Amino acid sequence: EVKSKSQYTGEGPCNIKTLGYKYHVQPNRGYGESRDTGEVARISFKKKFSSTVLGLSYSSNIRVQGGHRAARWFFKIDDEECSRPSKIDISAFHSTDNYNHVPTVLMGVCQATSAGNIQQGVHTITVHVGSVAEHYLGNAHSRWWSSSILQVEEMCPPF
Numbered sequence: 001e002v003k004s005k006s007q008y009t010g011e012g013p014c015n016i017k018t019l020g021y022k023y024h025v026q027p028n029r030g031y032g033e034s035r036d037t038g039e040v041a042r043i044s045f046k047k048k049f050s051s052t053v054l055g056l057s058y059s060s061n062i063r064v065q066g067g068h069r070a071a072r073w074f075f076k077i078d079d080e081e082c083s084r085p086s087k088i089d090i091s092a093f094h095s096t097d098n099y100n101h102v103p104t105v106l107m108g109v110c111q112a113t114s115a116g117n118i119q120q121g122v123h124t125i126t127v128h129v130g131s132v133a134e135h136y137l138g139n140a141h142s143r144w145w146s147s148s149i150l151q152v153e154e155m156c157p158p159f
Contacts, residue, residue, distance in 0.1 A: 019154035020048055026148045036071065040142045041127040045152040050119045053157050056088060057107035058127045060148035062140070063100060064092045069138025073106055076126045080113035091132050092140075101144045109158060125152050 024043045041058060056075050064071045074089035075082055082088050088108035094100075106127065112118060127150060131137040142148070 019052055019156075020046065021151075021153045023149055023151040026143060026150075036137055036140045037128075037130045039126050039128055040073070041148060041150045043125050043150050043152060044122055045125055045154075046122050047118060047120050047154055049154070050117065051157075052154050053109050053111045054118060054123075054125070055107075055109050055153040055155050056082075056125060057105060057151045058148065059103075059105045060143045061101040061103050061146055062090075062092055062142055063102065063144065064094050064138035064140055066094065066138040067096055068135075069094055070132040070135035071129055071138050071140035072132045073104075073127060073129050073142070075106070075108070075110065076128055077110060077113055077118060078115070078123050079126075080115050082108070082110035082112070083114050084112040085109065092138075093132070093135065094138065103146075109155075111157060125150070 022043060022045050024041070026041060047054065054077065062073060070091055070093040072089055072091045074087060088106065088110060090104060090106050092102065110118065129140045129142060
């Protein structure tokens with residue numbers, strides 16, 4: 001299910017409370033995504049202004065299985081990681097071979113990637129899972145017996 005809305009309350013992009021908003025729900029389908037690397041969620045979004053930033057959030061549950069293993073979940077915009085103000089990512093590490101699925105929210109604000117500022121137009125926002133530097137990659141899992149939500153909001157820079 002994909003929903004979007006826009007609410008205009010003034011002139012110019014920074015007089016608008018909600019410039020654009022869209023979310024995608026991945027329904028509960030049992031065991032979810034058992035994937036150690038690659039894409040786990042995707043949404044397209046039309047950005048209306050070049051001077052704004054994207055607020056991104058992804059809620060799900062995650063797990064890394066394996067003794068002394070780790071995995072990292074992160075956003076990409078048009079196949080590039082956010083670089084300004086910083087990368088948007090979370091990592092999980094387990095020192096024992098456990099099987100805990102942890103409810104998690106990955107969120108942040110992105111102004112630019114290595115390709116430059118995010119301009120107006122249609123963009124593809126994805127959530128990926130992969131390795132953590134200097135750690136062995138564990139058996140990663142996302143969305144176990146739960147729905148997940150990927151949300152994008154166009155907003156005025158908070159910085």
